[in-house]
Amino acid sequence: MADAAQISPIQDFIVSAIFDYTVVVDNYETFLIGIWNTITLVALSLLFGGLLAVPLAVFRAERHPIFSPLIWCYTYLFRGTPLLIQTFLIYYGLGQFEVIRDSFAWPVLREAYWCALIAFSLNSAAYQTEIFRGAIEATPFGEVEAAKASGMSRLTMMRRIILPSAFRRALPAYSNEVIFMLHGSVIASTVTVVDILGAGRTVNAKYYIYLEGFLAAAILYLTLVFLISRGFKLWEKHWHAHLRPRSAASPAE
Amino acid sequence: MRFTKLAQSVISGAVLAGALAIGIGTAQAADLRIGVEGAYPPFSEKTASGELIGFDIDIANALCEKMGVTCELVEQDWDGIIPALQAKKYDAIVASMSITEDRKKVVDFTKKYYNTPAKFAAKDGMFSDDSPAAMAGKRIGVQRGTIHDDFLTSVYKDSEIVRYATQDEVYLDITAGRIDAMLADSLAIDEGFLKTDAGKGYSFFGADHSEVEYFGEGAGIAIRKGEDELREKLNDAIDAIRADGTYDKIQAKYFDFDIYGG
Numbered sequence: 001m002a003d004a005a006q007i008s009p010i011q012d013f014i015v016s017a018i019f020d021y022t023v024v025v026d027n028y029e030t031f032l033i034g035i036w037n038t039i040t041l042v043a044l045s046l047l048f049g050g051l052l053a054v055p056l057a058v059f060r061a062e063r064h065p066i067f068s069p070l071i072w073c074y075t076y077l078f079r080g081t082p083l084l085i086q087t088f089l090i091y092y093g094l095g096q097f098e099v100i101r102d103s104f105a106w107p108v109l110r111e112a113y114w115c116a117l118i119a120f121s122l123n124s125a126a127y128q129t130e131i132f133r134g135a136i137e138a139t140p141f142g143e144v145e146a147a148k149a150s151g152m153s154r155l156t157m158m159r160r161i162i163l164p165s166a167f168r169r170a171l172p173a174y175s176n177e178v179i180f181m182l183h184g185s186v187i188a189s190t191v192t193v194v195d196i197l198g199a200g201r202t203v204n205a206k207y208y209i210y211l212e213g214f215l216a217a218a219i220l221y222l223t224l225v226f227l228i229s230r231g232f233k234l235w236e237k238h239w240h241a242h243l244r245p246r247s248a249a250s251p252a253e
Numbered sequence: 254m255r256f257t258k259l260a261q262s263v264i265s266g267a268v269l270a271g272a273l274a275i276g277i278g279t280a281q282a283a284d285l286r287i288g289v290e291g292a293y294p295p296f297s298e299k300t301a302s303g304e305l306i307g308f309d310i311d312i313a314n315a316l317c318e319k320m321g322v323t324c325e326l327v328e329q330d331w332d333g334i335i336p337a338l339q340a341k342k343y344d345a346i347v348a349s350m351s352i353t354e355d356r357k358k359v360v361d362f363t364k365k366y367y368n369t370p371a372k373f374a375a376k377d378g379m380f381s382d383d384s385p386a387a388m389a390g391k392r393i394g395v396q397r398g399t400i401h402d403d404f405l406t407s408v409y410k411d412s413e414i415v416r417y418a419t420q421d422e423v424y425l426d427i428t429a430g431r432i433d434a435m436l437a438d439s440l441a442i443d444e445g446f447l448k449t450d451a452g453k454g455y456s457f458f459g460a461d462h463s464e465v466e467y468f469g470e471g472a473g474i475a476i477r478k479g480e481d482e483l484r485e486k487l488n489d490a491i492d493a494i495r496a497d498g499t500y501d502k503i504q505a506k507y508f509d510f511d512i513y514g515g
Contacts, residue, residue, distance in 0.1 A: 095429030101429065106430075110430065202397065209336065
């Protein structure tokens, strides 16, 4: 837009009618903030969600008489309601109560970023719990039997045999969860966080345009998804190396 | 209970959308479609039943009546309100849009239909001065893409500007204490917040802001560029409702003073 005076009206029309990339370039700092916020939000919510999900999944898979139904309720609730509502309830809903505004938790809940992180972590924990539970339950019985036969305690068996083998099985489903979380993270922009979509919206609002900010954001998300799926492919190659057919040329891999 | 109100408007919006979807097959095409916002009380808001009410809504209807055309009001979120006009989702915007040089680059405006200053508001006694120095490091809430956003972004460089999609959300967060102050049209803040239960304990501070450079010459009706015939018809209609007392009658419904400005 700044250079509009230097190019001819026809060029200006074509450029601005299709995609005025200069508004994106001029606002790269906003997009950098957006990329940082999106990546940290997604990474941290997957991390916190995962830390919560592993013990929950174990309790679920073991069919613990008290915890298992409670955990079922939790995952049902968070998988059964839209992430947008969960985020609004935590951000606008909790902020409405004076008790909460006066409590020790307010310095955290006051920040839109933390509210989004809490909502995303709880949501992701619910999905990850079910992913890991399924993977644990699918442990081949032979592995469990062998572990029992060599005298492992239940805890050792869980740590050495069941969980490592479950994580490998869970990996493809887990990569879907990561991409789902990335796409879900745009919800942060509805509670004032400047994530990638938020950056696009800020730029749109600044110039009264619609296409440029959204298109730039879409390209950034596509790039991130590309990197994530490449990363998981490499990870799977590494973790599932024992499942690959051995090639005759290099038997000693 | 601002949250309940938000929830209500979400629900009534969904119901309305459903009703519209069913009605599409039978709806008569209106002569003129007008874009309105629906989340900027008292100018434009929705009742619990999903009906649009407010000063902008009444003005839009009065203008249509004067022009002798049937109108359809189309609700649109603020940050897409100009792009949707360009995309011909409607033909005119009656949504308290200030006439500014930046906007004139992309749309044409009628003459103003009201002009009120912008003002800061915060908790009683929190600020006494609205200079950029006094507000440095503070969080100021504003609706994204408004003249108030432009003004804050350009002038209050040392404050943290928190941008919201609707003015209602700014009110929610100032009561929650997430932002220290807010800037918006003084009338919108007064009628939409300070005079409500949620606004108890909050007040205006600082000067009236009407710097033409940022705030323009008042609120006008935006139309697509080059549609001079429509603009002249709307201008004539504005003159007509000003002259025959319709404007004053509508104004009296919402305000106890003159908002047309000098």
